[in-house]
Structures are given as C-alpha cells and as structure tokens.
Amino acid sequence: MLELEKIKAAHETIKDFVYKTPFSLSTRLSKAMDAKIYLKEENLQITGAYKVRGAFNKIANLSPEQKKKGVVAASAGNHAQGVAISATHFGVRSTIIMPEAAPLLKVAGTKALGAEVILKGNNFDEAYAFALEYAKEHDMCFVHPFEDELVQAGQGTIALEVLAKVENPDYIVVPIGGGGLISGVASCVKQLSPNTKIIGVQSSGAPAMSKSFAAKKQINSSSVRTIADGIAVRDASKITLKTILEVVDEIVEVSDDEIANAILYLLESQKIVVEGAGAVGVAALFERKFCFEPGSSIVIVLSGGNIDVQMLNVIIEKGLIKSSRKMIINVTLIDKPGALQGLTSVLTGTGANIVKIDYDRFSTKLSYGDAMIKITLETKGKEHQENVSSALRAAGYEFYEEF
Template sequence: MPEATPLLKVTGTKALGAEVILHGDNYDEAYSYAITYAKENNLTFIHPFEDDAVIAGQGTVALEMLDDVNDLDVVVVPIGGGGLISGVASAIKQLDPKIRVIGVTAKGAPAMYNSFKKGSVVNSKSVRTIADGIAVRDVSEKNLKTILECVDEIVQVDDEEIANAILYLLEKQKLIVEGGGAASVAAILHEKFKYKKDSKIGAILSGGNIDVQMLSVIIEKGLIKSYRKMKLLITLIDKPGALMKLTDILRLANANIIEIDYDRTSTKLSYGDAKITIVLETKGKKHQDEIKKMLNENGYEIQIEV
C-alpha cells in the first residue's frame, strides 16, 4: 500500500491476517514495488483491478442493484483503476442497455477521465486527492477498452465536492464513506451529469476506510461552511472587564462560546491591546449576521476566519 494509506485500512488489513508493506507516494508506486517483491519472493500477484476474476466479481454489484431496483435509469460508479466500473458496466449493458452508466473520477487523479475523452491512454504525471482509494496515476489499457465500449459518460469531482458528499452521507444517511466511495454521490449532489427529475439513480459507495483525522477535518470545515460554527478574531484593549463585556454581547446574541484564546504578546499587536480568537456555535447564516451586527454596533472590529 502507499505510505499515506489511512491507518484504518492498514490495521483492518492486518487484522485479517495479512502482512502490510507500505511503499511509495501513490498506488502506482506501491504497485510497481509489489510486482518486484512478488518476483523476488516467488509469490503470485493478484492485480486489484486488472484481473478478470476480480472484475467479474465486481460486476456482481450490478446484479445485486438490479435485483433490488429493476428499473434503474442511471448507475453512478467511482473510478480509480477502472476494475469496478468495467465489471458493473459490462453486466448492466448486457442486462439492460438502456441504463446509463456514469463514471466518476477525482479531479486530482484525472488519467481515466482524460483517456476516455481522448479515446486512448493518457497517464497522469502525479495524483493528489483526499480520495486515496481512487488515486490512480496510470490507466489500464485493458479496462479503458471496456469502459469505452460500455460507459456512457465520465465526469470529475474535486476534493471540496467529495468532502461535501462525505458529510452529506454522514449526516443525512448515517453512513461513514471514504472519499473514493463518496465520489458517486458527489457527482449527483453537484449535478455533474444531466438526468430527468424523476430518474431512478443508483450510486455505488465503494468503501468506508476513511481516516478519523481526515473525517474530523471534513466535519469541522462542514460546520463552518454551513454557518453552524463561526471563528472570530477581535482586538480588545487589554484591561479588566474588556473580555466580559464582549462575552456579554455574545450571550445576548444567543451564541454559544466553545473555544476562546487570549493573546497579548503577539508582535503584531500594539502595546495595551489583546487579540481574542473566539469560536462560536451558531444557528445558521441569519444568526451569524445578527452576531456581526451586534458586535459592529458596539464598536468592535471583527475578522471572520473561514
């Protein structure tokens, strides 16, 4: 696995009895080392997305989806190396060619997207995305051939859109999904492809191995973006009662203080001043506007950190 693989994925694999070797900055570097390691140690290498049996097995996902909902209009599939979508699209087009198959790549790993557009292999020089499960640099020529035959469209989502989808799935669906797995939902939420209003869309969530630290960052940013958390920077005169006056205003505004930092030693401050950083729990944009208005009316100059 790449050296930056989430700890949850590493420990989960070890718990199943495997020896885990971390090597390289991305999947492709780990893959190259795995090939060498297998040859040197006389081991059999099973490709994660270019093996016929693996691809056929992944195609059974489509069978299960159609067993549950036999009149799907669209199926949306995350793409890394292309094995999952190759199996799924092959099965769907044989069973019901009218169903559209949409592939989704991360913008930071655009090789398959660019290859699909050109109709031939276009590898990337590097990859960078929070969706580590689909962060593949080089295109499989074998899978690209299947994708060109069976996939209707490939779209891209960026990390911000993927993070929004992870948070949506956590809050609305009570599902913990990793970046690569949430790419399909990100494409739907951010309208990356056209579909009719009453369309039945199946989205494949292809993994839940998200790092807890990454999840906490996504949640924190999500709270700020949805106006449920507010971070204020305010300069006060450093004298008794100055902080109490400020917190009284925030109390009257029904803002809940969840974090506060008081700095009087910064070289950027004038002598006699103090910089206050306050994190507030708020109830939406209207509530935040009311807080800003009350502070301005009381003579405070504020900066909002986003």
C-alpha cells in the first residue's frame, strides 16, 4: 500500500491551494438507511472534483526542467481540469487529450483553466494511448491520472480530512474508475483505522476493476457504456489493482438507472449536484449492494459534480416519469373542432396539469380523419395517474401511456 508519510507530505503540499471540502452527517439519508451516513463533498472542490488533489501534488513535485518542458494528460474531464489549474498555477504549459465524447462542460472548463485541449478517441483508454505518444513526441512530462504514487497520495488526503472528523468509521464508500482515488484513500485508512471497511463502487457499464478484483488478476472490458463518464475506464490497471487487492474489502457494481436515481435523490432531497461518478456510492447504499449493520457509520465520497446540463435534464425528466410525477399519454381523436377541448376538459377534471401538447394528423399509422395527441401531464403519484387513466376510459378515449 501507499506509505502514510507520502500522503501526509501531499497534504502539506496541497493544503494552501486545494479546498478542504465539506464533510457532514446527512440526517435524511441516515434516517432512511438506519445508519449514520456522512458525505464528503468533493463535488464542491476547486475544480468540481477531487482530481485536483493528485494533479497539484504531482506537478508541485516536478523538477524545474520537467516544468519547463510542460505536461500532458489524458482525461475524460476531471483530471484534465485538475492538471490544467495546477499547471497554470506553476506557470507550466499543459496539453490535455480528452475523448471526443467528453462533456462540453468539462472541455470548456479545461480550456478556461489554461490548457490546450485535443479531442481524440472514443473513450479514456484511446485518449490515453494517444496522449502517451504525444508526450513522447513532444518531450513533455505525462501526468497519469492514477498510475502514479504522487497522484495517489494527493487523492489520499481526502481520507486524512475524513478521519479528522470521524475517527473510526465502519465503512468508507469510494468510486472506482482507474483506481487512483481508492488506492490513496484506502492506503491511508488501513494505516490509521484498520478496522474500517473500504467499499469500492463501479458502474456495471465499466466493470473492469470489479471483475479483476473478483478474479485477482487483470480483466479488461471490450467496451464501456455508462452515464458515469468520470469512471468510464475500459482497462483495469495492474498497478492500482495490486494496491486494491491489498487494501480494499469489497467492490460492487451499480447500473445506470441506479446511478440516475441517486443523482436525482441528491439533487432533490440533499440539494447537492453530483455527476454520475460522484453518485455511485449513494446508489450502492440505496440498493444495499453491501451489507451493514443498523447504526453503522458510513462515509460516502461524492467524488465530483461536473455533470453535463443536458444529461442532468434527461435524468430529471426520466426520474419524474419513473416516480409517477410526470405522465405522457397518446390519445387518438377524431380531427374536428372542439375534439381537443373535450379531451383537455376531462384531464382538467382529474386535477392533472397539462405542460405540453403535440398534435399529429399526418402519421401514416392514423386513419383518415384522425389525429394523435401526445400530452405531457404533471401528476401527484401513481394513484393520481390511475385516476387519470380511469377518467379517460370512462369518457371513451383510446390511449396508451409512454414510459
């Protein structure tokens, strides 16, 4: 495992630049889960994610000659911004290789922090391969997002801040992409609080480290697909896997639906905005992916908050539908004056609020003289939606519901 002294040294290096992010007991989550649930809000970090800790520590420790040559990094977004702001702080030129599908928010944020951005590859691993070639060709220092002890030590400073607040938590739940965060955090925790269990969480759409942990050998994925772009790593790192096998107790997986539910819960109930990677710990908690006793103290690392606004909108809309607070119905009407008014009168009588109407009379699926009306309604739960359906049937309307 990573030496504790290296993590403490990293803390001294970064403490005047990196935020000591909020750490608090969530009363709502604690009540819901019958445990003491603490949130470490790295989504409120200086760049919106924990990655700046490791990036700053690495660049701070470069030699004057290395700083003069400049740095290169590969990242889906959060490491990119960490490297960019840290390099700019030290007056170092930075070039970041990002996947072509990287969220616009993260691309723009990286450029705004002073880096040159090159979009290359379909995922992190393809961007990473190009970045290595680029660094070699231009004789620049490559700042690895997780296979670097200085980077891992920087990430491990999160654990120092957590243990200063809760001396011996029962569990610490940490997202896993490449494994740098959990390597640093778990190494620190196992040396200061050895009885604390470390739970790693991966997206089921990018499960390389989870599969490797179970098999105790490197197992790579053929592809990745997940809304948690910050942990969308295709290949398991042999370097971090070695550490993880030593210091991590369990790794679990969560689906995109479970991640989306956690994002929406944190936004609505906790007033906290997190990205997919930042929500996986809460998703694992909600879905009881790991076992814990009532009253256990559980720390969840919210690793980042740089979620694309369009993705957040999709998650909110789908979440409202799944929770029966939004209803989309398609109704076939005879296309004549007053037909739509009759339909809306029935809906008004149920107390449902109409927020959108689409009117289609040209579909080849319709009989001549008919029209298809798609209506989006705000509703008050499952029972209310059943009342809406009953009222439409009683009024003689043919319809189907979209989910």
